[in-house]
Amino acid sequence: MIVNSGSAKWEGGLKDGKGHISTKSGVLSEQPYGFGTRFEGKPGTNPEELIGAAHAACFSMALSLILAGEGITDVKIETTSEIGLDKEGDGFAIKTAHLTTKISGNGDPSVIEECAHKAEKGCPVSKVLNAEVTLDVTVV
The missing domain is CATH 3.30.300.20 (K homology (KH) domain)
Structure with missing residues (x-):
């Protein structure tokens, strides 16, 4: 079985918090995400676009x-x-x-x-x- 992984760190509440996403390969390393990037169209990534890609x-x-x-x-x-x-x-x-x-x-x-x-x-x-x-x- 092939196993790969992604990881996320989050600090704070939903709307005021900030997170970072990384992948095992290092292609994504500490990429920022948060409420604004997920729900308000602000620059940065979000889980749905990563799933889409x-x-x-x-x-x-x-x-x-x-x-x-x-x-x-x-x-x-x-x-x-x-x-x-x-x-x-x-x-x-x-x-x-x-x-x-x-x-x-x-x-x-x-x-x-x-x-x-x-x-x-x-x-x-x-x-x-x-x-x-x-x-x-x-x-x-």
């Missing part, structure tokens, strides 16, 4: 594998994943992930489209959006 990347990779299996060559894929955060009760929930993709390649367009629908359901990030979540807690 991961989803678009995963889908594109899965699609390239499926297309290769169908003999489609000279593939170019551009994908966006819009992640919808909705108010739910006293909190929020991610309710939607909408992929938009533009694909070019040498092959039957209907086969390419069919492959895209397979990747939509089969990429690991699409699957994780319905994953079992577990938790270990340490209170210090």
Whole structure:
């Protein structure tokens, strides 16, 4: 099993607090996030855009594998994943992930489209959006 990770640090309350996000690889290192970047469109990152980027990347990779299996060559894929955060009760929930993709390649367009629908359901990030979540807690 391949295991990768991301981490976050947070200090303060929801609206006045500040956080930093990092990844195991170091590609993201102490990138700031907070209420303003998540809910008010201020500069910085937020969890939903990171999920969207991961989803678009995963889908594109899965699609390239499926297309290769169908003999489609000279593939170019551009994908966006819009992640919808909705108010739910006293909190929020991610309710939607909408992929938009533009694909070019040498092959039957209907086969390419069919492959895209397979990747939509089969990429690991699409699957994780319905994953079992577990938790270990340490209170210090």
